[in-house]
Amino acid sequence: MRYQRLDLNLLTALRTLLAERNVTRAGEALHVSQSAMSGMLARLREYFDDPLIIPVGRRMELTPLAETLVDKVNDLMIRLDATLATRPEFDPATSRRQFSIVASDYLAQVLLLDVLREVQGVVVEFRQPSNTAAVDLENGEVDFVINPARFNTPNQASAVLFEDSYVVVADAANAAVADDVTLAQYKALRHVTLEINGRPQFESWFISEHGMLPHVEVTANSFGLLPQLVIGTARVATLHTRMALQSARQWPVKLVPLAFEAPRLVETLQWHRYRDLDPGSQWLREKILAHARRMTPVEQLPV
Numbered sequence: 001m002r003y004q005r006l007d008l009n010l011l012t013a014l015r016t017l018l019a020e021r022n023v024t025r026a027g028e029a030l031h032v033s034q035s036a037m038s039g040m041l042a043r044l045r046e047y048f049d050d051p052l053i054i055p056v057g058r059r060m061e062l063t064p065l066a067e068t069l070v071d072k073v074n075d076l077m078i079r080l081d082a083t084l085a086t087r088p089e090f091d092p093a094t095s096r097r098q099f100s101i102v103a104s105d106y107l108a109q110v111l112l113l114d115v116l117r118e119v120q121g122v123v124v125e126f127r128q129p130s131n132t133a134a135v136d137l138e139n140g141e142v143d144f145v146i147n148p149a150r151f152n153t154p155n156q157a158s159a160v161l162f163e164d165s166y167v168v169v170a171d172a173a174n175a176a177v178a179d180d181v182t183l184a185q186y187k188a189l190r191h192v193t194l195e196i197n198g199r200p201q202f203e204s205w206f207i208s209e210h211g212m213l214p215h216v217e218v219t220a221n222s223f224g225l226l227p228q229l230v231i232g233t234a235r236v237a238t239l240h241t242r243m244a245l246q247s248a249r250q251w252p253v254k255l256v257p258l259a260f261e262a263p264r265l266v267e268t269l270q271w272h273r274y275r276d277l278d279p280g281s282q283w284l285r286e287k288i289l290a291h292a293r294r295m296t297p298v299e300q301l302p303v
Contacts, residue, residue, distance in 0.1 A: 010043060010047075012077070013026070013030065013041075013044070015074065015077055016030055018052075018066060018069060018073060019070075021060045021061065023037050023041060024037075041053070050065045051063055052065070074139050074140075078139070078272060081274075090282070090283045092119070092121035092122050092283065094121075095280065097123070098122070098124075099122060099123070099125070099143045099144070099280075100124075100125045100141070100142040100143050100144075101124060101126055101127065101142070101144045101145075102126075102127045102129055102133045102136070102137075102145040103126060103127075103129070103145075103146040103147075104129050104146075104196065105222055105224050106223035106224075107146050108126065109246060110240070110242040110243055110246070110295075111146075111162070111288070111291060111292060111295070112126075112288070115291050119287055122284070128197070129147060129196055130197045133145050133147065137156060138153060138272075140274075143271060143272075143275070144269060144270065144284075144285070144288075145270045145271075146161065146268070146269050147267070147270075148265055148266060148268070149266040149267070149268045152268055153270060155273070156271065157270065157272070157273045157276050158269065159268065159269050159289060160266060161268060161269050161288070161289070162292050162295045162298070163264050163267070163298040164264065164265040164267065165264055165265070165301065166202055166238050166241065166262050166265070167238070167239065167241050167244050167255045167256060167257055168189075168236050168237070168238055168255070169227050169230055169236065169237045169238070169244050169253050169254075169255060169256075170230055170235075170237075170253060170254055171232060171233060171253060171254075173252075174230075177236060177256045179256070180256060181256050181257070182259045182260065183210065183259070183260040186258070187214065189215065189235075189236050190217050190233075190234055190235045191213050191215055191217065191218075191235060191237065191238075192216075192218040192219075192220060192226055192235050192237040193213070193219050193237070194222075194223065195219050195221060205262070205263055206262075218235065223239065224243075226247075227239065227244070227251045227253050228251060231251060231252060236256075238258075241255075241303050242301065245301065257303055269288055269292075271285060
């Protein structure tokens with residue numbers, strides 16, 4: 001099919017070439033040979049009367065025209081995907097729809113496991129949070145991103161899911177922590193901290209407000225590991241209250257409130273604005289939001 005002399009089949013090739021900036025990698029991404037990919041690039045160059053991708057030293061770069069096409073082509077393809085995915089109704093029992101959700105193991109533990117017990121008949125893929133999550137959402141590579149509000153993509157649709165607070169998690173026999181933890185005590189304790197894809201969590205706020213923690217002994221990349229890493233040690237970890245309460249039912253740990261001001265965590269659900277009216281997206285979105293609404297308010301958490 002052609003539109004204004006352009007073979008519309010070339011749009012996918014154009015999008016991939018603009019993203020990869022390499023004929024070989026673009027061909028691999030589209031599962032076509034290098035010669036076929038080169039032929040597509042030649043046709044695109046002829047249509048746009050521009051080389052699109054040019055060698056600069058040892059690397060390939062986009063021409064100025066190609067740079068202006070990146071966002072426009074992505075936007076066009078996402079609109080097309082959203083249009084083709086739209087149906088008058090959505091039946092999960094017969095649908096072959098696959099949804100992808102970017103969410104941490106913390107979010108899976110406190111919210112999404114309950115959602116998935118109810119959601120059946122569709123395929124759900126979990127992806128770990130990463131520095132590319134916002135770009136993946138913009139490009140339509142993922143359906144939903146669940147993360148703290150401060151990481152939101154501003155021009156995409158979103159809804160607040162729930163709030164959480166923080167507590168110190170320590171071995172049940174750790175005598176260094178008792179009823180609460182003051183700021184001075186917190187700095188003196190030996191810590192297990194969290195860092196996911198280069199983005200520290202609670203500790204990034206603490207460092208900005210109170211300086212570096214002098215006694216960080218272990219750094220983990222999973223929320224679920226934090227309680228286990230303090231068992232049998234004098235170390236402590238700072239964890240979201242909701243997950244900490246679940247951990248205390250599973251592991252020999254105790255939860256100790258912070259005796260100093262700390263920010264609340266606001267978790268949000270984001271989806272691409274073009275999928276706002278997509279019945280499938282609406283269906284799963286409402287399932288997630290409904291479960292979030294049933295969560296205990298943060299003020300009533302028993303800590």
